[in-house]
Amino acid sequence: MAVNLLRHEVSDLCIGKPSLRTLSISSTVAEALAALRKFGEGFLSVWSCGDHAKAEEADSGCRCVGKVCIGDVVCFLCKEENLKNPGVALQAQLSVLVPKIPGLVKHLEPTASLWEAMDLIVEGTQNLVIPLRTPTTNSRKKLLSKSSMSGTIHNNSQYCWLTQEDVIRYLFNSISVFFPIPGQPINSLNIIDSDKVLTVYYDDPASVALPSIAQSILRQTSVAILDNDNKLVGEISPFMLYSCVESVAAAIATLSAGDLMAYIDCGGPPEDLIRLVKERLEEKNFGAALEMMDEELGISYSSSSSFSSCSSSDEEFGMGKSGRFGGYSARMVRRSEGIVCYPWSSLVAVMIQALAHRVCYVWVVEEDGSLAGIVTFEGMIKVFMKQLRS
Known part of the structure; x- marks a missing residue:
């Protein structure tokens, strides 16, 4: 059974997951804060596209370069210079919130193995970005008509997060495979x-x-x-x-x-x-x-x-x-x-x-x-x- 578990693809963990809401790296901190409040999500993905003008027409080489949360905004505003003038601070470009640490967010193909995903996580990756099935032409047009902050299509695809919690929940459903480890004390x-x-x-x-x-x-x-x-x-x-x-x-x-x-x-x-x-x-x-x-x-x-x-x-x-x-x-x-x-x-x-x-x-x-x-x-x-x- 352990061998079969290792053969599972990450797409198996993405069934039913919602597509990502995204922000452009060129957005402002204020726009990011508004989006986080509006959608009520813990994190929003931040994307960089090679050609924003053509992003809706073709594959423009868009990549998820990080994620932001309310805590990032709070930590940024806590700086003394930003408390003195928070209005100006909120107009700063979103890039000031994205950690400059490589590997925190990585793209992974849906056919990648569960083992590959687990390996990336233990190396320090916090979120894996997985493409979902390609939307139909009509649904794609409908999505593209929305605001750029709620857009979910990049490179002609929708994406979802795969997190540590997703992996643990998946492993928990096969907990008997790991007997007797789960019953042992953590110390x-x-x-x-x-x-x-x-x-x-x-x-x-x-x-x-x-x-x-x-x-x-x-x-x-x-x-x-x-x-x-x-x-x-x-x-x-x-x-x-x-x-x-x-x-x-x-x-x-x-x-x-x-x-x-x-x-x-x-x-x-x-x-x-x-x-x-x-x-x-x-x-x-x-x-x-x-x-x-x-x-x-x-x-x-x-x-x-x-x-x-x-x-x-x-x-x-x-x-x-x-x-x-x-x-x-x-x-x-x-x-x-x-x-x-x-x-x-x-x-x-x-x-x-x-x-x-x-x-x-x-x-x-x-x-x-x-x-x-x-x-x-x-x-x-x-x-x-x-x-x-x-």
Whole structure:
């Protein structure tokens, strides 16, 4: 059965996947932000075409050169020069957000083997770009009539993402092939990574976490928030930065890491923290950022009824039934709590946790809550590849 699994093509993993929404590398940061908000997707693909004027008529050599998310925009706006003039910063070309790291995104033919895809992932590729079936002439004309930001055709083809989660979910459906590895504890599989964990302390300025937030976007993980005893009390996930982008950028520049979690945890930030951010923006003479924050929060609060309210917890520090740590602060509620497991948790249990919560990682903690490391999808794939080779 393992041999048959290796023969599967990546097209088998693309069945039913939606086509990519795309952005041109010549777009602005503001256009990227508008598209991310409009479509509500975690990432949008960024493309470069040899001849934009003929892109709709023929194969123009278009390539996906990267991807962007809300976290990229937030990190960009957090820079001091951009907080001083966010309006100008938002008009910068999208290329300032695309990481200059080769291999993060790669094209792969649909006939490529599953093994080839797994090999690229363990080498550092985060997203594989796979062409879907060629659309009919009528459907292609309909797609091309849309805005360039929602266009899905390049080189006369539609494309989809193939991610680490897709591969893990596919392998999970054939989990019996890997017996007895899935039932073994993760500390026996050399899968707990303690060297690449991104951390910041609860009382540290949130700005200290900015480089780690940028790294977490690249690694598809999060930044762990620790107390003075190195216990995990929460996390700052790039996907928690989705709403109130300009406001969150201001919060990162002015609040502590702990207060930042409270700021981004619900549909709207607490009023006391909003006042604190505004006071500190005034102290730093970031008048333009303050004006943009007022405008953005005004829009946000006018539609706040669409958000479900968050409830805080005053419980003592500990892990709930869902496998999350919380209760460290009344301000720390559901979305800031990290998904956790123990060193003796089985590999299959950790896989289920990550897949259920749609994350690419699970924090590993000791019994007292201290952070021991992290388990990632990339690490899991390495374990399965080793098993398949044997």
